[in-house]
Amino acid sequence: MGKRVVVAGGGLTGLSAAYYLQKQDKTLNITLVEANDTLGGKLQTVYQDGFVIERGPDSFLKRKKEALELIKDLGLEDDVVSNHTGKSYILKDGGLHPIPEGSVMGVPTSIRTLMETTLLSDDGKIRALNDLILPRMPAFDDISVGEFFKYRLGEEMVDHIISPLLSGIYAGDIYKLSLQATQPQFIKAEKELRSLIAGLKAPKKTNESKFATLKSGLSRLIDKLAASLTQTALITGVKVVGFDKQDQHYSLRLSNGQNLWADAVIFAIPHEITAELLKAPYLENDEADPNTSVATIAMAFDQKDVQMDKEGTGFVVSRREPISITASTWTHMKWPHTAPEGKALIRCYLGKAGDDKIIHLSDEEMVRTALDNLKTVVNIKRQPHFSVVSRWEKAMPQYPVGHMRWLNDIRGRLQSDYPNVYLAGASYEGVGLPDCIKQGKEASTQVIHSLSKIKI
Ligand SMILES: Cc1cc2nc3c(=O)[nH]c(=O)nc-3n(C[C@H](O)[C@H](O)[C@H](O)COP(=O)(O)OP(=O)(O)OC[C@H]3O[C@@H](n4cnc5c(N)ncnc54)[C@H](O)[C@@H]3O)c2cc1C
Structure with a gap:
């Protein structure tokens, strides 16, 4: 039997970790455990009436190479599309102002x-x-x-x-x-x-597209990753609920009563859950605020019913503006593939640090809030045909001042207390999709390296 690796968490980080583990070592015995019934974590695409709607992330930075590299590796490069460039704005004092060029x-x-x-x-x-x-x-x-x-x-x-x-x-x-x-x-x-x-130097071409996504939705990346994990046992709808070290091995207790033995573990779940499982007090970061809760509200219209008096792809909202939404993407303008001909798709964001109340509003209240806020700058003549509300409770990690020092410190201490246990994902070294892929990949390389020193 090959060496056993357990990956906790089947978001993009965990799936990338499993993918690069099996790519580097065909003899490993890999198991990935995901709490939800579906894989992908925050990557979720909804397909409705010809619209392609992302509930969470809608794109990734092209400059950070890990996302495009993985997409290419999975044979999805024909599905990649770049954003349409256009002016984006900041909403201040009730008006839209262009971001300085x-x-x-x-x-x-x-x-x-x-x-x-x-x-x-x-x-x-x-x-x-x-x-x-x-x-x-x-x-x-x-x-x-x-x-x-x-x-x-x-x-x-x-x-x-x-x-x-x-x-x-x-x-x-x-x-x-x-x-x-x-x-x-x-x-x-x-x-x-x-x-x-x-x-600072101005970017060379200010109108060059910086972001990319998949035409058929980011869920396709998750489906393709999952399909490629032929060497990995995928357990979904089950949580890791307990973790123990026994001699040179680890035992992971699952919510279905199963026990998994591992020679190495990659935790690709939110840090607060990992800290609870490992029960090491130094894993707590007293400086960090709780993760922020956010929500996205995607609304589908006929294009003729939404009139922007400015050309562009959307806006973010100034810190002192007395409205609830924090941003709005005019998705059909930025990503034309997301809406059928003649239709418009507008996505609004709710949720600020320290204010969880907003995401407990009902769907109807959220849509009403988003529309009321939006109407201050966009002429909307009709109610949306339909809307998709997505709540992300305590989803956005907050890196406090000193985060990197804290991270180096806990990684050092983990190495000695729990050899072959690695932390990866949005809680640690970047929340962007390429950052998460990179962390999954790096954790896989570290596992391969450290396991090569163990004889079974
Ligand atoms: C609304 C929104 C918009 C965003 N937009 C963008 C964007 O446009 N571009 C971009 O680059 N990034 C964006 N991000 C950030 C990005 O989506 C995330 O940082 C990234 O998807 C996190 O991936 P992850 O695998 O680290 O974590 P997650 O996706 O959170 O995955 C962790 C997984 O662990 C599972 N889990 C938790 N506990 C357990 C347990 N005990 N046992 C087993 N499994 C468990 C969870 O169910 C989850 O599936 C956005 C985030 C949000 C919320």
């Missing part, structure tokens, strides 16, 4: 783009210009994203540009979010260049 995560890369933006007051622009003369920040390992940009560019810039753009990805409190864990390139830029406005 040529900016990097909203940071203007020239004085001209800063002066042209309608998102900042004159005082806000003058404050941002201080970036040109301010000294470097005193040396630091990590700092909150909010504090860093407030120092360099001022509070207005944080509230109206940086925060809405980043909150769209992390749904977090920008004054608690770790710069090192989320946007480390800015630490390097400040160290090397000092002024961000003067030092």
Whole structure:
């Protein structure tokens, strides 16, 4: 019998881990355990009346190579489609303002783009210009994203540009979010260049598409991954509920009463669940806020019934705007394959750090909230034909300041307490789909390496 590896969690991270395990070693005995009846975790596509609707993620960054690499490996490259580029906006004071052109995560890369933006007051622009003369920040390992940009560019810039753009990805409190864990390139830029406005280079082609997805829906990636796992026993609808170390092995208790023995384990489930299973107090991160709950509301219309007075692909919402939605993607404009000819698909996002109430609203209340908010900037003449509401409770991990130091520390301690046990997934080194694939892949390589030292 080959060496036994258990992967806990059948989201994209766990499936990628299993895929790369079996790709690297044909003799392994791999079992993947997933709590839900279906695989994929947050990747779920709904197909209705010719619309392709993503409940969770809708695309991935092309720049991070792991997603396209895996897709190619699985023979899905013909299904890849890039986003239609178009203006995107920030909703502020009841109006849509273009995101400064040529900016990097909203940071203007020239004085001209800063002066042209309608998102900042004159005082806000003058404050941002201080970036040109301010000294470097005193040396630091990590700092909150909010504090860093407030120092360099001022509070207005944080509230109206940086925060809405980043909150769209992390749904977090920008004054608690770790710069090192989320946007480390800015630490390097400040160290090397000092002024961000003067030092950062505008992206070469500002209208180049940055994102890609699968035309037939991201669930296809999950289906294809699952189908390729011929060497892996897939157990779905069952949770890992207990974990013990016994000599050189591990025993995992499952919710169906089954017991699994393993020589190595990859935990690809939310960290708070892993911490409970391993019962090691050092796994708790006292600095971290609870994961944020979010919801998506996809609404299908006839195109003639939704009139945007601006061309574009959607908007994010300024930090101080008194509305509930945090962003809206005009999906049929950004991803034309998602709606049949003549139809429109609009997706809105709800959910902010520290506020779980919103996702406990009924479907009807959520749709009403999304429509009311949307109508302040889009002329909607009719109710949607149908809507798809998806709740993601405690789904978005919050990386606090010092996250990377904490992660290195717990990984070191795990190595000695629980050899051959690895942590991977959105709780650790990035929430994006390529980040999750990368972590699954890296965990698989570490398992292969450490198991090669064990004789059975
Ligand atoms: C609304 C939304 C929109 C997003 N949009 C994007 C986007 O456009 N692009 C992008 O790159 N990223 C996006 N993300 C982030 C991305 O979807 C996630 O970070 C990623 O899918 C996480 O994958 P994962 O496998 O690490 O975790 P998950 O998908 O959460 O998978 C973990 C799995 O573990 C299972 N599990 C939990 N406990 C147990 C247990 N005890 N035993 C067994 N199994 C267990 C769960 O059921 C789940 O299936 C979005 C996230 C959300 C919520």
